[in-house]
Amino acid sequence: xxxxxxxxxxxxxxxxxxxxxxxxxxxxxxxxxxxxxxxxxxxxxxxxxxxxxxxxxxxxxxxxxxxxxxxxxxxxxxxxxxxxxxxxxxxxxxxxxxxxxxxxxxxxxxxxxxxxxxxxxxxxxxxxxxxxxxxxxxxxxxxxxxxxxxxxxxxxxxxxxxxxxxxxxxxxxxxxxxxxxxxxxxxxxxxxxxxxxxxxxxxxxxxxxxxxxxxxxxxxxxxxxxxxxxxxxxxxxxxxxxxxxxxxxxxxxxxx
Ligand code: NAP
Numbered sequence: 378x379x380x381x382x383x384x385x386x387x388x389x390x391x392x393x394x395x396x397x398x399x400x401x402x403x404x405x406x407x408x409x410x411x412x413x414x415x416x417x418x419x420x421x422x423x424x425x426x427x428x429x430x431x432x433x434x435x436x437x438x439x440x441x442x443x444x445x446x447x448x449x450x451x452x453x454x455x456x457x458x459x460x461x462x463x464x465x466x467x468x469x470x471x472x473x474x475x476x477x478x479x480x481x482x483x484x485x486x487x488x489x490x491x492x493x494x495x496x497x498x499x500x501x502x503x504x505x506x507x508x509x510x511x512x513x514x515x516x517x518x519x520x521x522x523x524x525x526x527x528x529x530x531x532x533x534x535x536x537x538x539x540x541x542x543x544x545x546x547x548x549x550x551x552x553x554x555x556x557x558x559x560x561x562x563x564x565x566x567x568x569x570x571x572x573x574x575x576x577x578x579x580x581x582x583x584x585x586x587x588x589x590x591x592x593x594x595x596x597x598x599x600x601x602x603x604x605x606x607x608x609x610x611x612x613x614x615x616x617x618x619x620x621x622x623x624x625x626x627x628x629x630x631x632x633x
Contacts, residue, residue: 379444379620382437383407384461385419388577389475390449392609394419402621406441410457413533434464444620447612448603449475453513453573455598462601471619474605475612477576479597486582487591490574494519497571497593501526504591505568509561511581512573512595517541529565551578558584569593 381397383390385407397405398420405421408428416425428434438446448461458474465472482488489504491497494516501508501520507527510520514532521539530536531547545565558580561567570585573595585592606612 379403380442381405381616381620382441382443382446383419383421384446384448384450384457385409386412386416386454387449387451389477389609389612390447391417391419393447393449393475393612394421396609396613397421397616403616406443410454428460431460431463431467434460435467438464438468438470443470445616446470446472447475447616448472449612452476452479452575452597458601462603472603473612473615473619474601474603475609476600476605476607478607479574479576480579480582480594483586485586485589487589489591489593490596491593492596494573494595497595498523500593501569501571504593507566507568509565509567509570509581512571516573517544529561529567553578553580555580555583555587559587562588562590571595573597 379402381403383394383405385391386409390407394405394407397403407419407421407423409416409423409425410427411425428437446461446465448458450457461472489500491500494512498519501523502525508529510517510528510530514534514536517530517536518539520528520541524542526541527543528541529545529547531549533548533550535546535548562584567590569591570581571593572581574597582592604615606615
């Protein structure tokens, strides 16, 4: 039986667990950080909470006899990814990164690409006054000092101080529709959208384009030098070669 650790917290992580579920010869253990109180539960086994740094992850990989790791964390979860790279190298466990591609500017877009959340905050006062923040609650503190701007911040869990003085919080979890995003922009008279370059469904970007609203887009961290794929199907294919996960008909090509 091959044991695959999926570092999750994303749609892709859940879809990969579902794609592996029921395949003979493989067990998936999805790992969530435990940031959300009501997480969407993936198929297969589940563990929740940090490992305790690189040393903790090394110990976990050994104790649980993990055969392969797929890092399907969010592109901006750079600490977890760094730990996975180090720990897998130390234990000699194959590691794949499953990451959806970033977004590409289209005609009609006015994008300002910035290297960090702090750079996004620095740029805002020159761009508008009513800001739609979709960077996640962990990033809201970077905007706390911008007293003259008004913010609508959308997140799954409530943010914690420090927060901007003029702030409305919208607790919501996607998927979102273009129509919904258009009404949100209109209702709150938004004049700038701030997002990380997360990739995937982009209703908010389509809505901003339609309303000619500028977007401040935080660039992704540099990808680590590890095999990387963009789709769940490619990840399943990688697992087939890395640890003999059977194809769809349940028959392994060979057995170790
Ligand atoms: P991070 O800064 O890279 O990680 C901080 C610490 O949280 C890690 O060192 C690890 O603790 C723990 N951790 C993170 N992901 C974990 C996982 N999947 N399983 C077990 N422990 C995990 O991570 P983050 O940006 O806070 O993201 C946390 C989770 O939210 C991730 O699962 C990520 O996929 C998801 N998420 C993040 C974003 C984002 O914008 N950053 C957006 C959507 C979803 P130890 O050192 O103790 O092991």
